[in-house]
Amino acid sequence: MPMQFVKYHVRDKYLKTDRLPHIWCPGCGIGSILNAFLLGLEKANIDPDKLLVVSGIGCTGRVAGYLNMDTFHTTHGRAIPFAIGLKIARPDMHVVVFSGDGDLVTIGGNHFIHAARRNNDLLVILVNNLNYGMTGGQVGATTPHNAITTTTPYGNIEDDFNIPFLAAAAGAVYVARWTSLHVRRLAWSIAEAFHRKGFRLIEVISQCPTTFGRRNKMPNGLDMLKWFRDNTIVKHNADLRETRIELNRKIVIGKFIDIKDKPTFEEQAYGLVEKVRGVKRGE
Amino acid sequence: MSLEPGTYFFSGNEAVAEAALLAGCRFFAGYPITPTSELAERMARRLPQVGGVFIQMEDEIGSIMAIIGASWGGLKAMTATSGPGFSLMQESIGFAAMTETPIVVCNVQRAGPSTGMPTYVGQGDVMQAKWGSHGPYEIIALSPSSVQECFDMTIRAFNLSEKYRVPVILLMDERLSHLYEKVRVPSKNELIIINRKKPREKKGFLPYKADDDLVPPMPPVGEGYHFHVTGLTHDERGYPHMDPEVQESLIRRLNDKIRKHVDDIVEIDTFMMDDADIAIVAFGSVVRPSIRAIKLSRERNIRAGLIALKTIWPFPDKFFEDISSRINTFIVAEINYGQVVREVKRAIGDKAKVLLLPKMGGALHTPEELLDILMREAK
Known part of the structure; x- marks a missing residue:
């Protein structure tokens, strides 16, 4: 069969196609996750004009720039506080934070837990590629124990964050984890999370063959996808003490937390406005 | 309210x-x-x-x-x-x-x-x-x-x-x-409130294309502009663009939109400067003991005046250039070990003597300290 170039894609309308090709490496998982995000958006029937996407810095930080919406590429680790201000200013809009593990839970970890605690009304898509990809594959707070990276040449002696456990403990109302292989379930989860309110986290474990896989016996994207296929187990409502990622253990994926009625920060802040304005001041 | x-x-x-x-x-x-x-x-x-x-x-x-x-x-x-x-x-x-x-x-x-x-x-x-x-x-x-x-x-x-x-x-x-x-x-009609410019039309809108004043209109979110904001070097479309020429024109504009409007931005207060030949340069709380020091020095027939900086950045270079020919000595009083004094020296060059009267922090200069240096330098 002769090679055919795809000239048009059904979800092109969501993309700034004049910015393509994207910067991601061959075999990278971010493209699949972005596609799942667009599918989820469509399933949830979200008007892109009512959606604001905020990214931080890093490979996943580049997602915002490819979306044909109002988008923000902020500083390293600070996508969440930027998004907090944006959402407070425009509570009528959906605000999505789309960024990486290093950005959101390493340099930005403090903002992450506090936004979850406050229940800021944000949907956070956290792409976890287990290392710092853009800077050449250094260890992060999400790199599994014993993994080889450019700054852990003898193996990682630190433990990694168990992100679903962290998010749930801090107060997130929706917590799910998928991989870049589980695109259908991921899209469905994104669609569902769009119809929840409050601090929602979807962690997506992604393959980074270029800087992580090739140092950990998975040199191709396909090798890493096979790892996800053979070493994940879907376990909804799992005990979150068991969701740490370890190289030689099954990775637990699924939907872990789904709380529907917790008031958001924004609801309470604007509720306060009504309450305060209704009461006569003694001043 | x-x-x-x-x-x-x-x-x-x-x-x-x-x-x-x-x-x-x-x-x-x-x-x-x-x-x-x-x-x-x-x-x-x-x-x-x-x-x-x-x-x-x-x-x-x-x-x-x-x-x-x-x-x-x-x-x-x-x-x-x-x-x-x-x-x-x-x-x-x-x-x-x-x-x-x-x-x-x-x-x-x-x-x-x-x-x-x-x-x-x-x-x-x-x-x-x-x-x-x-x-x-x-x-x-x-x-x-x-x-x-x-x-x-x-x-x-x-x-x-x-x-x-x-x-x-x-x-x-x-x-x-x-x-x-x-x-x-002030009352409502005395109050001047400026709001950001909005784009005039959506068609062909470039989020980082500046008007003649070098300031681009700021698009509102949620109205279909589909703009992108990034801290990366960006072109007029707001797209990241790693090109020295794009960097050159963006960074020049970001700086020039302030530099070319210095006259609009800068405000300076002066006190008894009309006949002064020695001046204290101060800002913030230090302005207050400086006024007292000027009054005390005038009682001693020292022709001292005060330059109170209300705008520090952009620095009022032109003001200092213009005034430097008729002032012998500038005394910069600040609560640090010399910051604004460097700017004053830069603006004046060697046209006058510029002295620093520093304080390391914790207290203002006293009027007496300021008076002392005025008396010493006025001789």
């Missing part, structure tokens, strides 16, 4: 908060820090009354990023901090400068470096306000010297930030933040 016109008795911190509300500020994000906590406390109480939102963030980086986000969401927004917090905000100030986001940052200076003297006055953040973030950029910094000026300059800070789409730093100091004075609140 915003404040009714009339006369009030406010501290500097309170005056800034009330002026911000009057200027249209509807979002404040901050982190507690001495000596500016009263400002945040007043905002927490007052913002819900005017329909706004106060949020106490987990740190100063979160605070400034939240106000940058809120500004893009269409709200006028501010934060307030002091030395250590101002240091944490520097990266984000560069981001706001690069993305041309109107924000107001009130930095109540205390004695530093490091934790220094949290409850005592300092003026050591002058250079940091201009150069604190990496890369070549321009911001605006205003320096009030009375509670009335705290009030007036806060409104001006919002106006300048909206007009030029630039972070404006209100460089207060501890002494002013806790000083109580009479404040006259």
Whole structure:
């Protein structure tokens, strides 16, 4: 069969196609996750004009720039506080934070837990590629124990964050984890999370063959996808003490937390406005 | 409700908060820090009354990023901090400068470096306000010297930030933040409020294409502009563009939009300068003992005058160039080991003698100290 170039894609309308090709490496998982995000958006029937996407810095930080919406590429680790201000200013809009593990839970970890605690009304898509990809594959707070990276040449002696456990403990109302292989379930989860309110986290474990896989016996994207296929187990409502990622253990994926009625920060802040304005001041 | 016109008795911190509300500020994000906590406390109480939102963030980086986000969401927004917090905000100030986001940052200076003297006055953040973030950029910094000026300059800070789409730093100091004075609140028709320019039409709109004033109109979110904002070097479309020519034109414009409007931005107060041949240069709280020192020196037939800087950045080069020919000696009195003095020397060159009268922090210059140096130099 002769090679055919795809000239048009059904979800092109969501993309700034004049910015393509994207910067991601061959075999990278971010493209699949972005596609799942667009599918989820469509399933949830979200008007892109009512959606604001905020990214931080890093490979996943580049997602915002490819979306044909109002988008923000902020500083390293600070996508969440930027998004907090944006959402407070425009509570009528959906605000999505789309960024990486290093950005959101390493340099930005403090903002992450506090936004979850406050229940800021944000949907956070956290792409976890287990290392710092853009800077050449250094260890992060999400790199599994014993993994080889450019700054852990003898193996990682630190433990990694168990992100679903962290998010749930801090107060997130929706917590799910998928991989870049589980695109259908991921899209469905994104669609569902769009119809929840409050601090929602979807962690997506992604393959980074270029800087992580090739140092950990998975040199191709396909090798890493096979790892996800053979070493994940879907376990909804799992005990979150068991969701740490370890190289030689099954990775637990699924939907872990789904709380529907917790008031958001924004609801309470604007509720306060009504309450305060209704009461006569003694001043 | 915003404040009714009339006369009030406010501290500097309170005056800034009330002026911000009057200027249209509807979002404040901050982190507690001495000596500016009263400002945040007043905002927490007052913002819900005017329909706004106060949020106490987990740190100063979160605070400034939240106000940058809120500004893009269409709200006028501010934060307030002091030395250590101002240091944490520097990266984000560069981001706001690069993305041309109107924000107001009130930095109540205390004695530093490091934790220094949290409850005592300092003026050591002058250079940091201009150069604190990496890369070549321009911001605006205003320096009030009375509670009335705290009030007036806060409104001006919002106006300048909206007009030029630039972070404006209100460089207060501890002494002013806790000083109580009479404040006259102007009536609605006396009040000048400037709001950011909006795009004239959506078709063919380029988010970073500037008008003749070098300031691009700021698109609102949620109206289908589909614009992208990035701290990366970007072209007129707002797209990242790693090209030295794009960098050249973007960075020139970001700087020139301030440099070419120095006359509009700069404000200076002078006192007894008409016949002066020796001048004190001061800003912030130091203006106050300086006025007293000038009066005392005049009683001793010393022809001294005062130059009170109300705008520190951009620095009023032209003012100093013009005045340097008729002044023999400039005495720069500041609560640091020499910051504004470098700018004065740069602006004047060797046309006059420029001396530094420093204080390391914790106390203002006394009128007597200032008088001593005037008497010594006037001989």
